Amino acid sequence: MFDFNKRLMEFDWNDGQAYTVEYKIKQDGYELKNTAKVGEMNNGQKVGLESKVKFNVKEFGGLDAECKIKNNGEVVGELKSDYLKQFEGFDGVQLAGKMTAGAKTAPL
Numbered sequence: 001m002f003d004f005n006k007r008l009m010e011f012d013w014n015d016g017q018a019y020t021v022e023y024k025i026k027q028d029g030y031e032l033k034n035t036a037k038v039g040e041m042n043n044g045q046k047v048g049l050e051s052k053v054k055f056n057v058k059e060f061g062g063l064d065a066e067c068k069i070k071n072n073g074e075v076v077g078e079l080k081s082d083y084l085k086q087f088e089g090f091d092g093v094q095l096a097g098k099m100t101a102g103a104k105t106a107p108l
Helices: 002-010
Strands: 017-026 030-041 044-057 063-070 075-081 095-101
Antiparallel strands (some): 063 075
């Protein structure tokens, strides 16, 4: 019961959210999460949809990746890798990248 209440309070209910539906799948190396939010606005309702995929790979020194797609066309991707740690002198070096495309950014 306490875990349910904690997850319930993690959502921002003060932002006019009327309903939130979340569907999450966790498997061996990945997580898929789909979220639908319905909010109240002055002239009607606002609907937001989001899909997020996370996965990690242990080969090649480790790789963590995340991709998020929103209903406004925005796509955000992040990638982190510890591949260089296997070489001498690169102990504290991590490869990282971020990609953003969508309605509020310049085209690639």
